[in-house]
Amino acid sequence: MSIATARAAAAAPLPAEARALRFAAFGGPEVLSCGRVPLAPAAPGEALVAVRAASINPSDVKNVAGRMKQTVPPRTPGRDFAGVVVDGPDAWLGAEVWGTGGDVGFVRDGSHAEYLRIPVEALSRKPANLSFAEAGAVGVNYVTALIALDYAEVKPGEVVLVIGATGGVGGAACGVAAGRGARVIAACRGAPAEGSPARHSTGEFVDLQSQDLGAAMAAMTGGKGVDVVLDCVGRPDLVEAAIAALGFRGRLIAISGTPGDQVRLELIPFYRRECRLIGLDSLKRKAADCADLMDALRPGFEAGTYPAPAIAELIPLSRGAEGYTAVARGTRGRVVLDMQG
Structure with a gap:
């Protein structure tokens, strides 16, 4: 969409109602329905x-x-989004934006709708070289990966192991870590698809279905x-193997787990190697918090350093429940809702 077209669209009168999931x-995806809701101007x-x-x-x-x-x-659920500002401050009208937030879709209506109301502070300009579908699939995954690697203080030349590299956050982490000059080892079940971000970022893989993680790391x-x-998986046996695989002053960032699962940790080798175990919950960052992180990610996408998300399915908003079913069953690649469909 050209700037002139975007500004013209922003100047058009808003409809009284709009579609939303x-x-x-x-409940399950069956509780979702696509209907029309009242639409008010931005406050x-x-x-x-x-x-x-x-996504x-x-x-x-x-x-x-x-x-x-x-x-x-x-x-209305949905965290990630990409679109065009149609109401709000003049400086933003017609701007192509992208974003995410731990409040969006949870304590305020989310992005799985034709229109989304967010604080002005939550706006971030979309990279021009990403399609709306690609930009709308970046948010949660890349923000989580960015925070995790910041927490870990990853340096050029360090070895970064990503467990669950074919998932959204895992693939993003491979891209961001490689962009920082780290050596990336991707662990996943089976072989990653050719177009996956993990394939873009590394040629070193561990198949968790056929290889022992600890032995492979050694x-x-x-x-x-x-x-x-x-x-990115949180399976106790993999966590224990990963902790054992940490070198001197190694850091493990945990972003996933299953309620009730426990991990055994042998403390003596852990503290003697001066290791760290760090938890991360991206839901703690509201959309306004994430805007700065999206801004920080933009140059990497514009330069081609970070791989664009792999889109597995592009589904019309009217069939949104089908998209939720696909994600629930574990589709590889991103499932994205097209609001114009």
Whole structure:
């Protein structure tokens, strides 16, 4: 979309109603329906974004299922988005934007709708070289990966092991770590697809279905261990193997887990190697917090350093429940809603 076209669209009168994916009670994808809701102009301090595309994240599926205590239905879900500002401050009208937030779709109506109201502070300009579908699939995954690697203070030349590299956050972490000059080892079940971000970022893989993670790390690092592990899976046996694989002053960032699961940690070798175990919950960052992170990610995409998300399915908003079903069953690649469909 050209700047002139975007500004013309922003100047057009807003409709009285717009389509949105809604749920009135918690449950599976079947509780979602696409209906029309009233549309009001942006309030002071807000912007109204005409959403063009928005990915469906596993956390969105969990949200609809009732696993997020902060959510009260009825609600429009959806965290990530890319679109055009159609109401708000003059400086932003017609701007192509992207974003995400731990409040969007949880304590305020989300992005799985034709329009999204967000604070002006949550606006970030979309990279021009990404399509709306690609930009709308960046948010949660790349923001989480960026925060994780910042926490780990990853340096050029360090070895970064990503467990769950074919998932959204895992693939993003491979891209960001490689962009920082790290050596990336990608661990996943089976072989990553040719177009996956992990393939773009590294040629070193561990197949968790056929290889022992601990033995593989010892062989691939000459017994020195890895500097950083980003665990996107949370399976206790893999966490224990990853902790054992940490080298001196190694850092493990945990972003996933299953309620009730416990991990055994042998403290003596852990503290003698001066290792660190760090938890990360991206839901703690509101959309306004994430705007700075999206700004920080933009140059990497514009330069081609970071790989664009792999889009597995582009689904019309009217069939949004089908998209949630696909994510719930574990589709590889991003499932994205097209708001114009």
